[in-house]
Amino acid sequence: MPNAFVTKKTVLEPIGVIPREAQATASLRSAIESGAFETQLPSENELCQQLGVSRSTVRAAVQSLIEQGLVTKQRGSRTLVNMRVSQLKLPLNAGIGFWDLISQAGHQPSTKNEVVLEREASADIAENLECEPGTPVKVISRLFCADGEPAIYLEDMFLSSLLKKAPKLDSLPTSIYDFAEANLVSPIGYTIAELIPMASNAFTVEKLSLPAGTPLLHLIERHFQANDHPVVASYVWVVDEYVRFSVYGRKRREGVT
Amino acid sequence: MPNAFVTKKTVLEPIGVIPREAQATASLRSAIESGAFETQLPSENELCQQLGVSRSTVRAAVQSLIEQGLVTKQRGSRTLVNMRVSQLKLPLNAGIGFWDLISQAGHQPSTKNEVVLEREASADIAENLECEPGTPVKVISRLFCADGEPAIYLEDMFLSSLLKKAPKLDSLPTSIYDFAEANLVSPIGYTIAELIPMASNAFTVEKLSLPAGTPLLHLIERHFQANDHPVVASYVWVVDEYVRFSVYGRKRREGVT
Structure with a gap:
């Protein structure tokens, strides 16, 4: 059985153009919603590599996800995925038609x-x-x-x-x-x-x-x-x-x- | 009459301990809500200096404020303050009692x-x-x-x-x-x-x-x-x-x- 903490590789599309933070956030959200990460995000280093962006951009994107409630930062370095929020039905505050x-x-x-x-x-x-x-x-x-x-x-x-x-x-x-x-x-x-x-x-x-x-x-x-x-x-x-x-x-x- | 784009100095408390992003966000929000910035945030450099944190932390904090709707990033480098949102009454999604x-x-x-x-x-x-x-x-x-x-x-x-x-x-x-x-x-x-x-x-x-x-x-x-x-x-x-x-x-x- 696969380890729940092992993440699949190459699930994130590399980011090409400005604004990088927003694109990194979107790419991460989409991967989270598709269940690619299961329980936690890859490390900052790994995210930098997969997304092809700087650490500063990765940190800004993760901070966005924290604000949206999609992930939670734990003491230490783990960033946990919150499935309750990423699968929330009918969110009034998410700008959906x-x-x-x-x-x-x-x-x-x-x-x-x-x-x-x-x-x-x-x-x-x-x-x-x-x-x-x-x-x-x-x-x-x-x-x-x-x-x-x-x-x-x-x-x-x-x-x-x-x-x-x-x-x-x-x-x-x-x-x-x-x-x-x-x-x-x-x-x-x-x-x-x-x-x-x-x-x-x-x-x-x-x-x-x-x-x-x-x-x-x-x-x-x-x-x-x-x-x-x-x-x-x-x-x-x-x-x-x-x-x-x-x-x-x-x-x-x-x-x- | 003062130029609306001139910001007051030293309105932000320097940040001491972890997690820096969250504290930087709180310090910025509090300054925005008090009207300290009027129409736009200081430059990234200035924010780094006032908050005593790295550019990476400043970018993460500003990204949080963008998610919360308190500021908007314009093309170029200006980050505008959104007074409508920062003065919103009775927000159900802000975790207020x-x-x-x-x-x-x-x-x-x-x-x-x-x-x-x-x-x-x-x-x-x-x-x-x-x-x-x-x-x-x-x-x-x-x-x-x-x-x-x-x-x-x-x-x-x-x-x-x-x-x-x-x-x-x-x-x-x-x-x-x-x-x-x-x-x-x-x-x-x-x-x-x-x-x-x-x-x-x-x-x-x-x-x-x-x-x-x-x-x-x-x-x-x-x-x-x-x-x-x-x-x-x-x-x-x-x-x-x-x-x-x-x-x-x-x-x-x-x-x-």
């Missing part, structure tokens, strides 16, 4: 009732997009189903002026991240979501075909450019029966005295 | 009805704590109030065998992280929370003095040791009026081809 989340939850995703229209920003939307009320805003609304049943209704809103080209209904990407990348002048760097429990009202009864009073998780998501400006605001209503989000949180134990 | 979260939301926190008792683990609790059903489990239940009004009811559960000493009701730490550190054989390394919308039922009507049917956010939190074993399971019911959580999520754009 709803289509993929529904699929990860073990359901067959599909979309329905997709509509693209233009509105003038209400006071509420204007605040989320940081524009003047009345500014032209595009709204893409759609229903995500799980195994054919309504699971998530959402409205993605963005300034019409951010569009590089008119979105085509028959080839809308399923993830707002991919949509922004393909159609808007700026991609999405990060998201801040507010979590609001609610009882299904007339609006969601219509959109999700649910009995009034059914508990729903309402998310107000603001998607920002990497450093600052809002790109897209999403109003989302989620049926708990099909999609229940998890959040990974890390206790900050940085030990400053 | 409910007392501090209520306070951050602008309310005066207090606790009531604290009870410590012992139970035998139900099938449900046994699954969360990874023990046999019937194993002795300690339960600490309490009500957190915001400005004197019921805001969060919670039950923290852990194996009685994990206790180093009997907890004293009159000096219970307000955060489960502090409690575990002081009273249990192992501190909490990270948390995975499930987010469940619900309508107030007979149980929560009694515990939170709320009308039946009021929407609540129910969290099932599992707190783990740094690398693996469950330490504490918490069942939490949150009133949206006082405490509305946010989650920061980062789009993974690691650019691997």
Whole structure:
């Protein structure tokens, strides 16, 4: 039987271009998620060799993985793989689109009732997009189903002026991240979501075909450019029966005295 | 008027002991949150000097801050501070106790009805704590109030065998992280929370003095040791009026081809 601490060789793609840290992190994450390391990462030296990067880059990449909870550094030099986190279903804070989340939850995703229209920003939307009320805003609304049943209704809103080209209904990407990348002048760097429990009202009864009073998780998501400006605001209503989000949180134990 | 890009000197405490990356990260975060850098971090060289650590440690620390969304690396060498994220209220994924979260939301926190008792683990609790059903489990239940009004009811559960000493009701730490550190054989390394919308039922009507049917956010939190074993399971019911959580999520754009 193979020793659980022996790692397979050549599982990591060498890194070619900048930014090296991010690529090293991605290469390591992908190897962890595929189970290549089983219980612990190879030594720093071995990682430098496999990835073809400096020790400094390897340390930065491992620090990223620690922040993401995928590995834990032990006293001494071992870096242990955390399978609970690397196999977490439905992580709300990992920047994954709803289509993929529904699929990860073990359901067959599909979309329905997709509509693209233009509105003038209400006071509420204007605040989320940081524009003047009345500014032209595009709204893409759609229903995500799980195994054919309504699971998530959402409205993605963005300034019409951010569009590089008119979105085509028959080839809308399923993830707002991919949509922004393909159609808007700026991609999405990060998201801040507010979590609001609610009882299904007339609006969601219509959109999700649910009995009034059914508990729903309402998310107000603001998607920002990497450093600052809002790109897209999403109003989302989620049926708990099909999609229940998890959040990974890390206790900050940085030990400053 | 001072140039926004000029940073104050000596805002960072030099780092003394291992693990250097984590301490450098903490020192930088604390300086960012206090507004010391305004819009961007000092250069790597300057950070090495102020923190008294190697370039490799500085790079690892900055990579941590990038993962946490506190800074963004621009093409070239600038590392910009993201004030939206560093001043985010009520982050669910930052490992902060409910007392501090209520306070951050602008309310005066207090606790009531604290009870410590012992139970035998139900099938449900046994699954969360990874023990046999019937194993002795300690339960600490309490009500957190915001400005004197019921805001969060919670039950923290852990194996009685994990206790180093009997907890004293009159000096219970307000955060489960502090409690575990002081009273249990192992501190909490990270948390995975499930987010469940619900309508107030007979149980929560009694515990939170709320009308039946009021929407609540129910969290099932599992707190783990740094690398693996469950330490504490918490069942939490949150009133949206006082405490509305946010989650920061980062789009993974690691650019691997």
